[in-house]
Amino acid sequence: MLQHFDPNKDYGTPASLSEKMVTLEIDGVEITVPEGTSVMRAAALHDINIPKLCASDNLEAFGSCRICAVQIEGRRGTPASCTTPVDAGMKVTTQNDKLAKLRRNIMELYISDHPLDCLTCPANGDCELQDMAGAVGLREVRYGFDGNNHLDAPKDQSNPYFTFDASKCIVCSRCVRACEEVQGTFALTIDGRGFDSKVAAGQDEDFLDSECVSCGACVQACPTATLMENSVIDMGTPEHSVTTTCAYCGVGCSFKAEMKGDQLVRMVPAKEGDANHGHSCVKGRFAFGYATHKDRIKAPMIRDSIDQPWKEVSWEEAIGFAAKRLKDIQAQYGRESIGGITSSRCTNEETYLVQKLIRAAFGNNNTDTCARVCHSPTGYGLKQTLGESAGTQTFDSVMFSDCILVIGANPTDAHPVFGSLMRRRLREGASLIVADPREIDLLSTPHLGNSTHLPLRPGTNVAMINALAHVVITEGYEDKEFIAARCEQGAYAKWREFIIEERHAPENVEEITGVKAEKVRDAARKFATAKNASIYYGLGVTEHSQGSTMVMGIANLALATGNMGREGVGVNPLRGQNNVQGSCDMGSFPHELPGYQHVSDAVARARFEKVWGVTLDDEPGLRIPNMFDAALSGEFRAMYVQGEDIAQSDPNTQHVEAALSALDCLIVQDIFLNETAKFAHVLLPGSTFLEKNGTFTNAERRINRVRKVMPPVAGKEDWEVTVELSNALGYPMNYSHPSEIMDEIAQLTPSFANVSYDMLEKHGSLQWPCNDEFPMGSPIMHTESFPIGDEGKALFAVTEFVPTTERANGRFPLLLTTGRILSQYNVGAQTRRTDNQAWHDEDILDIHPHDAEERGIKTGDWLGITSRAGQTVLRARVAERMQPGVVYTTFHHPGSGANVITTNNSDWATNCPEYKVTAVQVEKVSQPSEWQKNFQDNHERQYEFLRSAASSADAVK
């Protein structure tokens, strides 16, 4: 009988990757499996299910519970089937009287020290111990319960999301192994020996106080109710599930949203998810409470000016009000006086519709997206060199990498599930090079390979990448064959001439980067001589005044060493938000139609014009910072912002606030009254990812389905609101489901030509390009050629290091760099409304002990941080991980005003802000900054406006 692999079934041990097949007999059935497969897995693949407790197919076999014992002809005893690999000709018996008795005896011992409270246990109906007791036919416990036991062991309820009930623990070590093997944190251990053995977090601390990162892998692995989600304890077990895609970072994990009716009980990472393979982080698994938070905007609201209370109105009235204002403004100030911003948190379909609305209904190209302030240099730099504005690999590709270079990224915090995969590869022996001003957690990962930290000064990335490439070329490590076959020779010759100049030698760059030359040379040699070397980078690369140059420098290094077009290599931008890749793909930038087709391309434009039925502008529109400037000059008067919080996330907050205040009409569509909405005239309720259908595209170009699991709180999915606004403006849009929008995207976007909801249902997910040339999508790009030039050859780019003008001096002697933390997400609008606040309820300024001592600063002191742009106040943390002269903070809390001090400096090619380099001075202070005082006043006033709208509406009802 043909056996199909069922990803939801637990096969007990991981799959073997061997190509050599072995045939054996289990219970008289002839079975052929890859060499290295365990007897347990071989049996399970053919639906012969051997009882198990300590085994799980996402963990290496452990063989501690002995429940899975079998008999093998010609072998003594009863070996554990999980730890016994198959042999050719092996004959296995999984069920007979002897095995049944053995299993019952083992189970009897387990149950003799386990509470018999099944009917009131939160795992009732979802408990492997209960299932196995039934499977082995346990009918009595002869030992009684009077002896020594653990039944009174205390509960650890310190973690806000799960409870550790030690009385139910069977010490199977699945949680400990999940923490090590799946997550890579090593926070759990088995403490004590024999009867005293117990699971312990950290140094026998509470879970919350330990180094546990609350990824939940232990909870998922637990076969009993020992580690259990508090939501299940409170609500009971779910009754149905819907598979969807996480709306946090760019990893794009697949989850089963497990439901009771329309109530979400828990999020369980999907084993069949191609991006996450059943793993998750604290945000994706647990931080979904914001969806039902009391702060959700539940009704449309309007007001004439931002110093007035809101008025709750019907959808029809709000849309009509917005459309009239937009039309009136255009009539008075011209076609280009309005614009909009698409959201990297919304779906591809929603993003596509917003830019279509702007181009077709507004009649201009004044569309931009938050990628402007994060990965726009990636779009520019990779397009210039490799021909496509996207990363080249799958996440799984890292498992084939022998040397991993991480630049300006902190995967364990910002892309945690991929960070865990990377850690797994490091444990297998890959070497690690980290170029970052800070000593990131990845460097402290226990692993077999060696690791190198290049602690460069902020703002010196390009000097560093040039030095690395200089060593590759001058020491003869370049891949001449690859360069000759795959790269354009003229561009290579020009770059080669540039890069061999002595000024790029590590010894001459040491003064700039602050990193010892020999360390740079060693790193370059390590990277160049690895069989497969890969580069992963983040916002520490892009958010600089030379961000685009650095992206091109990264591409140069990969090309020069021939690390392109196969597994284990490539250039991999780690995208910040869930759909940054998608929002760029969907034509959110002012100069590009969907699929990165330039607005000046008459052929491309004609195709859009034919389908959209309008004439399109052939000039690029305004970027976000241009919109602010134009607003302040009075030429730009109205803006439609869907799912972005530019007032918090964009640099130089006071400049942004002044621009937003100058608008005649700001339409904000969001799930909360965010910072931007405080300047709005129309507030349209947004829908969370749980309340809509669509697709997200992750950092590996993977298009994955988002499926509605509950109705939108205000009755409409975000795409429906855009459709209504467009229709009210007189530009008809007629879609009944996002699948129809995707069909239009496929029609107009060459790299999406074969994408449809039917294809996604069939294949789970697809990586673009997905078209006639690559009908099943493209996991690895550029395997044969590059989509650039006539010959498909990659272009080296000359990468001159132009230092930022934002420099430390006597008045501002420190360099501030900003970043993210694991428990919070971006501007924090979602995670601040969850129990993730337990880990990070305020933004802190990290400062090196030397700098702190010079200023008499201790951890916990209030610090005034002053830059050329402004001042804010944060609490201090003295941290060894900082280098002297560099301070660091996050921007997750609006009241922190982190962006009050960041400047208008930006990338030369894309205007991506230079968040990573701000010259500052810090000093001890005793009160908030003026901006913070004003912020608090405005915050209270705007929330009062919101409350008064709700109470007025209640009175009318």
Add this chain to the structure above:
Amino acid sequence: MFHTEEESIVTMINHIAQNNVSAGSDSDVADIVENHIIKFWSRRMKKILAEQLASGTEEFEPAAKLAAERLSAKVSA
């Protein structure tokens, strides 16, 4: 940091020129700058650039100024 939109436009075009200085002569650099502006700058930014050029400001770097002049000439043609 720059303070006015006009200053920022001049700073930006200079910045593009500085980052492409390896292209060769001022004329070669100006080619890249000109193409970049055509491809990525909005109509409004180009207008402010032309106004700054016409104002006679001395803040332009040579290659940036050359690019601005070529762009202005195209508009006038």
